[in-house]
Amino acid sequence: MSNLAVSYAGPGKVELIDTPYPEFELKDGPGVNPANVGRKVPHGVILRTVATNICGSDQHMVRGRTTAPEGLVLGHEITGEVVEVGPDVEFLKVGDMVSVPFNISCGRCRNCKEGQTGICLNVNPDRPGSAYGYVDMGGWVGGQAEYVLVPYADWNALKFPDRDQALEKILDLTMLSDIFPTGFHGAVGAGVTVGSTVYVAGAGPVGLAAATSAQLLGAAVVIVGDLNADRLAQARSFGCETIDVSLGDPKDQIEQLLGVPEVDCAIDAVGFEARGHGHGAASEQPATVLNSMMDITRAGGSIGIPGLYVTGDPGAVDEAAKVGSLSMSFGLGWAKSHTFVTGQCPVMKYHRGLMQAILNDKVSIAKNVNATAIPLSEAPQGYAAFDEGAAQKFVLDPHGMIRR
Secondary structure: OEEEEEEEOOOOOEEEEEEEOOOOEOOOOOOOOHHHOOOEOOOOEEEEEEEEEOOHHHHHHHOOOOOOOOOOEOOOOEEEEEEEEOOOOOOOOOOOEEEEOOEOOOOOOHHHHOOOHHHOOOOOOOOOOOEOOOOOOOOOOOOOEOEEEEOOHHHHOEEOOOHHHHHHOHHHHHHHHOHHHHHHHHHHHOOOOOOOEEEEEOOOHHHHHHHHHHHHOOOOEEEEEEOOHHHHHHHHOOOOEEEEHHHOOHHHHHHHHHOOOOEEEEEEOOOOOOEOOHHHOOOEOOOHHHHHHHHHEEEEEEEEOOOOOOOOOOOOOOOOHHHOOOOOOHHHHHHOOOEEEOOOOOHHHOHHHHHHHHHOOOOOHHHHOOEEEEEHHHHHHHHHHHHOOOOOEEEEEOOOOOOO
């Protein structure tokens, strides 16, 4: 059986390719760690992909800003229907609809048992932590495809209570695989609570999810900063205040909004491709957001950093940044006793609760991030539009199961 999938085809390019239908064994291929080749997966399930999203993290690879090899099948935001179960699967069955955390975790190691599923010790031979279709993450095949293998499925997959209800709310539920928990993790890491004043850097989908999460946690004011007018308008559409960082330092604009030049909590949803503020907005300055957040976060406050930072960036602006070394004003953060929360979101910590919030109409994450369903065949156009700054979260629909 064929399996149409989206692959990285070199800087600035993705293409649809015909790949093998998944088996319960990890095969050799672009990006697969040699130590994982031949790994048996009797604990896995094969999903018919119902929805799989284009993520800003994918864009870093597609722009050529990582060491991702050409031919890598992309996609780590996966929602699907079980069509086959491995012999060691006990609790999932054919026909179940599930959300798959982008983190691949075993459920058996010390970190998994402590809830740190973003840094599982057993799924990536190179380092703690793994993900589908991502550079240096072990080589587990991505889910921007018609079918995908999910290992340790009883542990990893979140089963939806009702199939019909899931399909009705699929544009919301597809956000559970990554951006909604990731945004929520950023807000939790930043210490957002009832009455907080919050600054979110970045109005892309993760930033909008973080802003939504801050509202869900009871923030008094959520301010979103970006350079993109359309994305700022999207943030205002669900009650956020906004600032255009191309006009100057966020600190001054925050003072105009709040009366003081600081916030209780700050969330970096930009990451390592950050640009300068004010007149420097056109140039890449990878530490800009981190330094700004130390400046505007109150003493004793916390900074959540769901934005991606990497250890290898071939397209970086200087030699230090190419290996992930940034010119941070860390002394300021130390002097202000800031707490920094970084790294992959442990999706499993949050996804069940956020699912319940969606199913019980407590949040409209799809509306807030402007979820837009497109066929798998239009993935290249979706990547191009997203790269140009479209204020949309593109959801790929491989089997035509999403109601337009």
